[in-house]
Amino acid sequence: MKILNAVFLKSVTSYDNKKREDLPEVAFIGRSNVGKSSMINRLVMQKIARTSSTPGRTRSINLYKIEYEFKNAKKSFFISDFPGFGYSKVSREVYQGWQEMIEQYILQNSNIKRLIWLFDGRRDLDELDNILMEWLEDNRIPFSFVITKIDKATRNETTSKKALFNKIFGPEHVFIFSAKSGDGRKELLSHIFNVVEQ
């Protein structure tokens, strides 16, 4: 399997199935500044997602179309890049708006095969993360958990963080990643291919 092409399609604020090709989709979510755009760019080896050093700016869902080769056939899937949640300057009201948007989009979009939940390895789970976890479980939304920016931590720190999250989510659902070094790219990409092919 390999990526042939990746393009930014459009920004949306809700899910509208009439305007959609019927393709599998993988949704990327996480706190503001967690490294979503950088991860998408690193995964597809192209600069299709805008990265920003000012957190909490994107307020819409960015949609990308990824073409890939599988068993000599050309296929495609969507990546949706969600606005970050829980940035400290964002009020509770804004969080609720975010929650309503992702609830509408995710619950109505039956093409979403999996959520990829990005998590900065230097942080610990907090109340907002627990709310999200509960919501995902209540709605039976399958997700994978990726520890990001591991180049900023020591190997020991990453190993112990991974062990902790393995216990919470199950080792088959936990990945590590660095957009800077490319560590974890192969594993995460093959996981995503498996998810869209399943």
Ligand SMILES: Nc1nc2c(ncn2[C@@H]2O[C@H](COP(=O)(O)OP(=O)(O)O)[C@@H](O)[C@H]2O)c(=O)[nH]1
């Ligand atoms: N060292 C390091 N910095 C990263 C990594 N991923 C993202 N960043 C930085 O973190 C900031 C936010 O990244 P971005 O991809 O825009 O995050 P997003 O808001 O989740 O889309 C930027 O300054 C990136 O350069 C990483 O793997 N390692």
Ligand SMILES: [Mg+2]
């Ligand atoms: Mg971004």
